[in-house]
Amino acid sequence: MKTINKFTFKNLSDYLKHFRYLPTYRKGNKDAFYNPRNRQDLLIPIDKPEFTKLEVITLFSNSKATDMPPNIEWCRFQQYIYSIDNNP
Numbered sequence: 001m002k003t004i005n006k007f008t009f010k011n012l013s014d015y016l017k018h019f020r021y022l023p024t025y026r027k028g029n030k031d032a033f034y035n036p037r038n039r040q041d042l043l044i045p046i047d048k049p050e051f052t053k054l055e056v057i058t059l060f061s062n063s064k065a066t067d068m069p070p071n072i073e074w075c076r077f078q079q080y081i082y083s084i085d086n087n088p
Contacts, residue, residue: 006050040065
């Protein structure tokens with residue numbers, strides 16, 4: 001299995017859209033993705049070209065918008081990335 005250490009804004013936004021988060025507005029240098037299941041927004045910096053594993057987990061940790069605890073959300077994100085890399 002190939003290990004990916006860097007993730008782009010597009011990876012994160014595609015993941016959120018796949019799990020039915022809705023892109024709603026831009027606040028400063030961050031895009032907001034609305035989770036209709038718990039009515040919260042997840043803010044992702046748009047000016048950052050790549051994110052590390054720790055930064056992605058921190059984004060999930062600092063938001064109430066995620067459906068699951070940060071480490072489980074991270075696992076789901078990894079599975080999503082793996083699935084799109086192996087199904088072109």
